[in-house]
Amino acid sequence: MESFSTPTRWNLNNLLQCDSDLEEFKNYISCIKANLLEIEECEKLNPLNESELNAISQIIKQVESAESFYYCLTTENVDPSLLTSLNTSISMLKSQARFIVASLQERISNMSEKQFTNWSNSINQKVFIEELLMDTQRTSKEEKIISNFAKETLSNLEEIYMQVRNNLMVKGNFDKEENEISFAEANSLALSHPEPSKRHCVLRDLNQTLQTQVEVFASIYNSMVGLRLKENNVKNADYLEESLKLNGISKQSLNTMWDTVDTNIHVLSKYLNIRAGEVGKERISWHELMTSSQEVANEITYSQAIEGIIDSLADIDINMCEFVKEAIEKGWVDAEQRKTKPPGGFCAPFIPEGESRISLNYDNSIDSARRLAHELGHAWHFKQMKNVPSLRFSDDTFEMTTAETSSIFFETVYIDYVIQNTNDVSVKKAILEAKIERSLNYLMSIRGAFLFEDKFYGHRKSGPLDANQIEELSLESLEKAYGNSLSEYEPFVWIKYVQFYQANIPFYNYPYSFGFLLSIGLLELAKKDKLFNQKFQWFLSETGVMPLEQLIQKHFKIELSKPEFWQQSIQSVIQDIEEYNKIF
Incomplete structure (x- = not known):
């Protein structure tokens, strides 16, 4: 493969004519x-x-x-x-x-x-x-x-x-001595520390710290949802209406998607039973599910991840490959590990400038490589969007459902490529495990977040909820979303997930599940339709021009209000679970 520069630090100096000052x-x-x-x-x-x-x-x-x-x-x-x-x-x-x-x-x-x-x-x-x-x-x-x-x-x-969250300091026995670390560091270590015992200790210390501030977070969240409900009363609108409109979909299509997930929950839960059996347990916990893949080493350097992403996209659209090279070479990506970075990653668009900036803490893991592909998918979407005159902010027109379709499309293509090109059976199984657990995260964890938020809005109409009531709602929602298949669930999700506190985007959850299943369905089309790359670019370029549901019908002839499409996408996840079960 032709070599090219892969800087790990982004360049902010050429944006907005601001230099570094x-x-x-x-x-x-x-x-x-x-x-x-x-x-x-x-x-x-x-x-x-x-x-x-x-x-x-x-x-x-x-x-x-x-x-x-x-x-x-x-x-x-x-x-x-x-x-x-x-x-x-x-x-x-x-x-x-x-x-x-x-x-x-x-x-x-x-x-x-x-x-x-x-x-x-x-x-x-x-x-x-x-x-x-x-x-x-x-x-x-x-x-x-x-x-x-x-x-x-x-x-x-x-x-x-x-x-409040960033000022939290978590006390614990880290690095063999008593000290303090930030919320971001503790949250990351609780999920990614290579030693299981350390992960559990950090999670315990983090949750104990959050317990001291639960009423503060409860007050903030109550205030945000209460304000939105009052605004909805003035507009005489349902609390989901604004979100559905922002995402370009109907309530019927959203319900059809969730109903199809629910129909398959017993089949999807089989994977959780398989994982429990592998460790000699009847059921595993949420924390064990989210961190089990950390126990299998599979190092992917930053350069290797970039090359893999480019190679994986070659059969889909050569323009995507050239775009990734450009984004990396021109310093759009900041992969450097820093304590100041939030968990996960993000892609910040600069539409008039025709660029984006991507941030993530790259740690040579398969998850970091996946995140990099995901954020590059966002950047590809932003690149297709036209810089047209408008009197509206993109907050009012930008569809997260479309954005997550593009980003998850990129990460799925990449993960499938890595699995197909891995010869070591144990490593292949570990990556397939990570892929399945990512899929269940979209279909179960995010489902739990949606159920919680939906329930909270309903209860909040009658007045504020205290921290214990909020925590109870959160745990009930997770239990339902996982089909009651785990031994215990994550505490304080409603504090840890910044998505609940997004000012501009209510219900910052289901678009991920929607985009995940939509991207899987489109990937299947890409394997059959020679004109897919053009259709996909047209689809992304018309974000906000008309609702996503209409754009999908226009470009791909897919009816999202019917269960057939969603079932086909979920079947792909079920096939991954069946393949995993066959690998010894």
Whole structure:
């Protein structure tokens, strides 16, 4: 294979013309603020003209890039108080931009037919008019003001959660002596330490630390959900409605997917029984399930992972291969291990700049290699998205279901490639084990998160829940999702999973399961359809143009409201379990 540069540290200096000086980034934010104030003054006098509409469209994209840049800075050694200040400034810019658009919509709604005709005829970019009219018909100015207030408050609550969580120090006997480590370090060690006894000790110490702060986290989560429910009451909307709309799917399709998972839960649970039998137990715990693959060494260096990802994509789309090379060579990926990084990884989009930035703690494990493929899948999706004029933030149009389809597609292609090209039977079994457990994570763990959140919203309508009630709901939901097949379940999921505290995205869970099963189905199509690569690119490029459900029907003729497609995808997981059971 042709060699190429594989830097492990990302390059932030060529983004937003900010170099490495945060003063320049603060100036960048200040310039956005000044431009917004100028447009706000114009809007007070007259309806915005096309030049001003283009300006605010451009500002919205700049704010989104600033938000992504801020997210990248959270993994660097930056003063937390400065990060808080930057996050607050960006949140205020988003609220201000939304307020300007809401004011213009109010002005439009009060125009006479003649006034509106004259104004609209002066606007060549008709997408602006379509967006303004679409939102005007749907919500009043008062509702928009309330919605903007809610978004800003939710963002502040998310920041409080992050501060409380990141400031937690876990005491324990680490490295043979008593010391303290951060929440992120403890959470990572509890799942990835090579010694099982150490993993259990760290998990115990972490949970004991969280127990001291449960009411604080309960207060934050109660406040976030309570605010969303009040906003829904104003809009006369169901609490799932906004999430379904954001993800471009119907409630029928979501229910069909979950019903199909439930129908197969007894078959999927057979794997949990197999794993228990392998260790001489009747049932294993959640923690044993999540960490058992750590006990089999299978080192994959960063360079090997990149080469494997590129090779795995070659039969799907050569353009994907070239894209991965470009992303690595140009410093889009930060694989360096640092304590400042959160668990897992992320991909921050810079759509106007045509780039992304990926962060993960790469540790030469198969899981790190999988995460790298996953985040590169996100970056591929962002690359396909067109930088088109819009008066809406991507928060309002970006479909996580589509994003997770792209990312999980990449990771599945890569894992299947590794399994097929591994000759050592024990290693092959270990990787297949990791693949199955990843699949069950999407179908069971995330199912548990959805069930918990769904139940919590229902109970929260009657008032706040205390920490014990929240924990009880969480454990009940996990037990159902795993078909009551584990001996014990993970405590404090509702604190550990940052997804529950996402300000911009309610129900940040089921899109992963949806994207997982959808990606498996599309991968099967890719093996048969010679035009798949073109269809997949078109599908991703039209994110937000029409709902995902319609795009899937348009490009692939798949009906997501019927169980046949979902059953076919789940059958692939069942086949993996059967293959695993045959390997001795």
